[in-house]
Amino acid sequence: MDQISISTQFDDIDIDLVHCVLSKSYWSKGIPKDVMVKGMQHSLCFSALTPEGRQVGFARMITDRATFAYLADVFVVEAYQGKGVSRLILDSIANHSELQGLRRMMLATRDAHDLYKKYGFEKIENPEIFMQSWNPDVYKSNVN
Secondary structure, three states: OOOOEEEOOHHHOOHHHHHHHHOOOOOOOOOOHHHHHHHHHOOEEEEEEOOOOOEEEEEEEEEOOOOEEEEEEEEEOHHHOOOOHHHHHHHHHHHOHHHOOOOEEEEOOOOOHHHHHOOOOOOOOOHHHOOOOOOOOHHHHOOO
């Protein structure tokens, strides 16, 4: 993966590609592009790029950069899966200067528990203290 680089520059994000992937994903199915972009603008985004600047992976940290961060929207395009791109993205997140010393980082995943365990994530010890306001159909009501 020497040829893949990680950028946190917003201008390096291929908005159309990210929207194509996220709008079909189980976690943000149907997300409107303008909603996705607004979320990205208020997050610390990580883009995996080929030497030609083509985006092959993405993740974003929703964070106050002082105490808390939530890892979201992690993906690697199919042609680059299994080649270490997700580890490269997660290494960049783990070592990013604005994400050091946080009290808590969280994420939700259906199927990548083993990957995230390598970066210190573990099951919530006391999930009964957490609450959520959940509207899984919000994007369906916002369809243009």
